[in-house]
Amino acid sequence: MNNPWWRDAVVYEIYVRSFADASGDGVGDLAGVRSRLPYLAELGVDAIWLTPFYPSPMADGGYDVADYRDVDPLFGTLADFDAMVAEAHALGLRVLVDIVPNHSSSAHPWFQAALAAEPGSPERARYIFVDGGELPPNNWQSTFSGPAWTRAPDGQWYLHLFAPEQPDFNWRDPDVQADFLETLRFWLDRGVDGFRIDVAMGLFKAEGLPDTPPEDQAFRAESPIWGRPEVHEVYREWRKVLDSYPGERMAVGEVWTDSAEDLARYVRPDELQQSFNFAWLQAPWxxxxxxxxxxxxxxxxxxxTWVLSNHDVVRHRTRYGEADPGTGLRRANAALLTMLALPGSAYLYQGEELGLPEVKDIPPEARQDPIFHRSRGTLTGRDGCRVPLPWSGAEPPYGFAAPGVRPWLPQPAEWAELSAERQTGDPGSTLEFYRRALALRRALVPSLPDDITWLDGADTEDALFFARGGLICAINCGLGPVRLPPHSEVLIATAPAEADVRTGVLPPDAAAWLRA
Incomplete structure (x- = not known):
């Protein structure tokens, strides 16, 4: 029996605001996405995941949703969305969209109605409003810094685990549960192939909203704030909706937790098909x-699933080589080759195929992340991984927008060397390496088993060798070279290691695929 499409898929995350601007306002949009779909098909991915494009005041880059069943004019129209999906499907690309169930925008009609209603009303029951005095109801802190509570004009407090403009839903309210089922059907009817679920381990909070020690407020299994067991019944209902549509519709959860065992609870035959494996992203070199x-x-x-970067974390090229960008790039490509050899699906973040580093010198006045502003600049936030992509040309906006248009975040001058245009056709570029690796993976995966075997032979604990059927993957995280398994054919290796690999030696900060 063939695996469903998502089981081994390579999914490319598109941070819509920063991908491609077709309208000329300096902000990426759906028409811009559509214009670049042939690039993604040529890159060799199987699916795209779009970050939120719904109507929003943009207090948190669109993750503060005011209407879950429409398109913000900043990004286009529903007709633009439909045309983009049709184009993607014509190119053989599946389409996943973000859904944000933990919280809405404070501009959502429901929340505006709640503020206008009295305490104890059905309107307030859709959110988490609590009586209190001059101090917040408990000691919970926002993940964006500061208290997780804001006081309404009538004295009640409402919960927001993120920004004050993002009030948390009360998932014990049947209106909330029913409305999200309608949202799923709305986008499934428009042809989406699945959903990425934002803060999938959130939704429910412990009854009584108890004070919680600061160390227990981090993402973890079954804390009073995160990972409550009730959330699994929600995903059982969502799975029924997904299974009622043809075409192997699916959902992948953003689940931050502290154990693989807890992560596995979200991925069951009657719940989500996948959940992000952030332990891989968080692992050091x-x-x-x-x-x-x-x-x-x-x-x-x-x-x-395997993922190295996304719109919420420092790009992995920079994480792996803070002091030396060259080292960071070599390690990033080696980690990419390793994860592509593993069973399961791989999620890529836009721009990693260009070798983009984190942008650190964004002026304070240009920063937009609420983390930066709520922490009064003590936390830099996530703008550095969200800078618009360089497509072409020698100066900003590098083909992201029309010449002379200023992107919503400034692009660094050195990105001229990293544009897709500059790298296309250069066999030593990161982009062409990604294209080769993804094409090879697509050719090999149908014949590979769903498990691996660790191989002896690495003469240091700083190197790993494993086999997946006839494919051998080797990665060297150490300071010196290691001898590769003998009598092996080199399929691909990271630059600039390929010449050494063909002599049977794997240099430091390198990886290779071999065939015995």
Whole structure:
């Protein structure tokens, strides 16, 4: 029996605001996405995931949703969305869209009605309003810094685990549950292939909203704030909706947790098809750390996923080589080759195929992330990984928008060397490496098993060798070269290691695929 499409898919995250601007306002949009779909098909991905494009005041980049069943004029229209989906499907690309169930925008009609209604009213029951005095009802802190509570004009407090403009829904209210089922059907009827669920381990909070020690307020399994067991019944209902549509519709959850066992609870035959495996993203550059994550994941989590970067974290090129961008790029490509060899699906973040680093010198007045503003600049926030892509040309906006249009975040001058146009056709570029690796993976995956075997032979604990059927993957995280398994054919290797690999040696900060 063939695996469903998502089981081994390569999914490309599009941060819509920063991908491509067709309207000329300096902000990416759906028409811009559509214009670049042939690039993604040529890159070799199987699906795209779009960050929120719904009507929103943009207090948190669109993750503060005011209407879950429409398109913000900033990004286009529903007709633009439909045309983009049709084009993607014509190119063989599946389409996932973000859904944000933990909270809405404070501009959502429901929340405006709640503010206008009295305490105890049905309108307020859709959110978490609590009586209190001059101090917040408990000690919970927002993940964006500061208290997780804001006081309404009549004295009640409402909960927002993120920005005050993002009030948390009360998922014990039947109106909330029913409305999100309608939202799922709305987008499924328009042809989407699935959903990425924002803050999927959120939704429910412990009854009584107890004070919680600061160390227990981090993302973890079954805290009073995150990972409540009631959330699983919601996803059982969502799975019924997904299964009622043809074409293997699916959902992947953004689940931040502290154990593979808890992660696996979200990926069951009657719940979500996948959940992000953030342990891989969080692992340091270490063969030991990588092996631990691989073993924990493959031994525990069904339908595993692998991801190195997204719109919420520092780009992995910078994480792996803060002091030396060249080292960071070599390590980033080695980690990419390793994760593409593993069973399961891989999620890429836009721009990683260009080798983009984190942008750190964004002026304070240009920053837009609420984390930066709520922390009064003590936390830089996530703008550095969200800078618009460089497509072409020698100066900003690098083809992201029309010449002379200023992008919503400034692009660095050195990105001229990293544009898609500059890298296309250069066999030593990151872009062409990604294209080769993804094409090879697509050719090999149908014949590969869903498990791996660790191989002996690495003469140091800083290197890993594993086999997946006839494919051997080797990665060297150490400071010196390691000898590769003998009598192997080199399929692909990270630059600039390929010449050494063909002599049987894997240099530091490198990876290779071999065939015995």
């Amino acid at each position: 270490s063969a030991t750390a990588f092996r631990t994550v691989i073993e924990d994941t493959l031994g525990t989590v069904p339908s595993p």
